[in-house]
Amino acid sequence: MGLTKTQGFTKNQLELAALTKALAHPARIAILQFLASQKSCICGDIVNELPLSQSTVSQHLRELKSVGLIKGEVEGPSVCYCIDESVWQRAKVLLADLFRKYDPKNCC
Numbered sequence: 001m002g003l004t005k006t007q008g009f010t011k012n013q014l015e016l017a018a019l020t021k022a023l024a025h026p027a028r029i030a031i032l033q034f035l036a037s038q039k040s041c042i043c044g045d046i047v048n049e050l051p052l053s054q055s056t057v058s059q060h061l062r063e064l065k066s067v068g069l070i071k072g073e074v075e076g077p078s079v080c081y082c083i084d085e086s087v088w089q090r091a092k093v094l095l096a097d098l099f100r101k102y103d104p105k106n107c108c
Contacts, residue, residue: 012094012097015090015094016094016095016098018067019067019069019091019094019095020095021067022063022064022066022067022069023069025060025063027050027052027056027057027060028060028063028064030049030050031046031049031050031057031060031061031064031070032064032069032070032083034046034049035070035081035082035083036083038082040082041073041080041081041082042080042081042082043075043078043079043080043081044078046061046081061079061081065081067087068084068087069083069084069087069088069091070082070083070084071084
Protein backbone atom coordinates (compact mmCIF):
# COMPACT_ATOMS: atom_id res chain seq x y z
CA MET A 1 0.00 0.00 0.00
CA GLY A 2 1.31 3.47 -0.88
CA LEU A 3 1.89 6.42 1.35
CA THR A 4 -1.04 8.59 2.29
CA LYS A 5 -0.81 12.26 1.50
CA THR A 6 0.44 13.11 5.00
CA GLN A 7 2.72 10.18 5.72
CA GLY A 8 6.40 10.91 5.46
CA PHE A 9 6.14 14.51 6.67
CA THR A 10 7.31 15.72 10.06
CA LYS A 11 4.97 16.66 12.89
CA ASN A 12 6.04 20.29 12.49
CA GLN A 13 5.33 20.26 8.74
CA LEU A 14 1.85 18.83 9.30
CA GLU A 15 1.14 21.28 12.10
CA LEU A 16 2.30 24.25 10.03
CA ALA A 17 0.25 23.08 7.04
CA ALA A 18 -2.90 22.86 9.18
CA LEU A 19 -2.30 26.30 10.67
CA THR A 20 -1.60 27.98 7.33
CA LYS A 21 -4.62 26.30 5.75
CA ALA A 22 -6.76 27.84 8.50
CA LEU A 23 -5.15 31.22 7.75
CA ALA A 24 -5.77 30.92 4.01
CA HIS A 25 -8.92 33.03 3.87
CA PRO A 26 -9.17 36.81 4.29
CA ALA A 27 -12.20 36.47 6.59
CA ARG A 28 -10.18 34.33 9.00
CA ILE A 29 -7.33 36.83 8.92
CA ALA A 30 -9.84 39.61 9.68
CA ILE A 31 -11.29 37.59 12.56
CA LEU A 32 -7.83 37.00 14.04
CA GLN A 33 -6.88 40.66 13.62
CA PHE A 34 -10.07 41.72 15.35
CA LEU A 35 -9.61 39.27 18.23
CA ALA A 36 -5.94 40.21 18.61
CA SER A 37 -6.89 43.89 18.95
CA GLN A 38 -9.37 43.27 21.77
CA LYS A 39 -8.59 43.29 25.48
CA SER A 40 -11.12 40.56 26.32
CA CYS A 41 -13.08 37.72 24.81
CA ILE A 42 -15.62 38.76 22.20
CA CYS A 43 -19.24 37.60 22.26
CA GLY A 44 -21.21 38.27 19.09
CA ASP A 45 -19.36 41.40 17.92
CA ILE A 46 -17.40 39.51 15.27
CA VAL A 47 -20.31 39.40 12.82
CA ASN A 48 -20.59 43.20 13.00
CA GLU A 49 -16.94 43.50 11.94
CA LEU A 50 -17.21 41.46 8.72
CA PRO A 51 -19.25 41.80 5.53
CA LEU A 52 -20.49 38.22 5.95
CA SER A 53 -23.57 36.47 7.28
CA GLN A 54 -23.71 34.96 10.76
CA SER A 55 -23.58 31.42 9.35
CA THR A 56 -20.51 32.18 7.22
CA VAL A 57 -18.70 33.80 10.15
CA SER A 58 -19.56 30.74 12.25
CA GLN A 59 -17.96 28.47 9.65
CA HIS A 60 -14.78 30.54 9.68
CA LEU A 61 -14.72 30.55 13.49
CA ARG A 62 -15.07 26.77 13.42
CA GLU A 63 -12.05 26.46 11.13
CA LEU A 64 -9.92 28.65 13.37
CA LYS A 65 -11.08 26.79 16.46
CA SER A 66 -10.39 23.39 14.90
CA VAL A 67 -6.65 24.18 14.64
CA GLY A 68 -6.65 25.81 18.06
CA LEU A 69 -5.85 29.41 17.06
CA ILE A 70 -8.95 30.57 18.90
CA LYS A 71 -10.96 29.19 21.75
CA GLY A 72 -14.58 29.75 22.63
CA GLU A 73 -16.73 29.40 25.70
CA VAL A 74 -20.51 29.29 25.83
CA GLU A 75 -21.98 32.19 27.80
CA GLY A 76 -25.75 31.97 27.80
CA PRO A 77 -27.05 32.01 24.23
CA SER A 78 -23.74 33.12 22.70
CA VAL A 79 -20.16 31.91 22.39
CA CYS A 80 -17.29 34.14 23.45
CA TYR A 81 -14.07 33.87 21.43
CA CYS A 82 -10.47 34.84 22.06
CA ILE A 83 -6.98 33.99 20.79
CA ASP A 84 -5.54 30.81 22.30
CA GLU A 85 -2.20 32.16 23.52
CA SER A 86 -0.29 28.85 23.51
CA VAL A 87 -1.28 27.92 19.94
CA TRP A 88 -0.71 31.52 18.79
CA GLN A 89 2.85 31.37 20.15
CA ARG A 90 3.43 27.95 18.56
CA ALA A 91 2.24 29.29 15.18
CA LYS A 92 4.68 32.20 15.50
CA VAL A 93 7.54 29.78 16.16
CA LEU A 94 6.65 27.51 13.23
CA LEU A 95 6.26 30.40 10.78
CA ALA A 96 9.43 32.11 11.99
CA ASP A 97 11.34 28.84 11.57
CA LEU A 98 10.06 28.47 8.01
CA PHE A 99 11.09 32.00 7.02
CA ARG A 100 14.40 31.79 8.87
CA LYS A 101 15.48 28.81 6.72
CA TYR A 102 15.52 30.86 3.52
CA ASP A 103 18.95 32.13 2.50
CA PRO A 104 18.67 34.63 -0.36
CA LYS A 105 22.30 34.01 -1.31
CA ASN A 106 21.38 30.49 -2.44
CA CYS A 107 18.81 31.60 -4.97
CA CYS A 108 19.36 30.97 -8.70
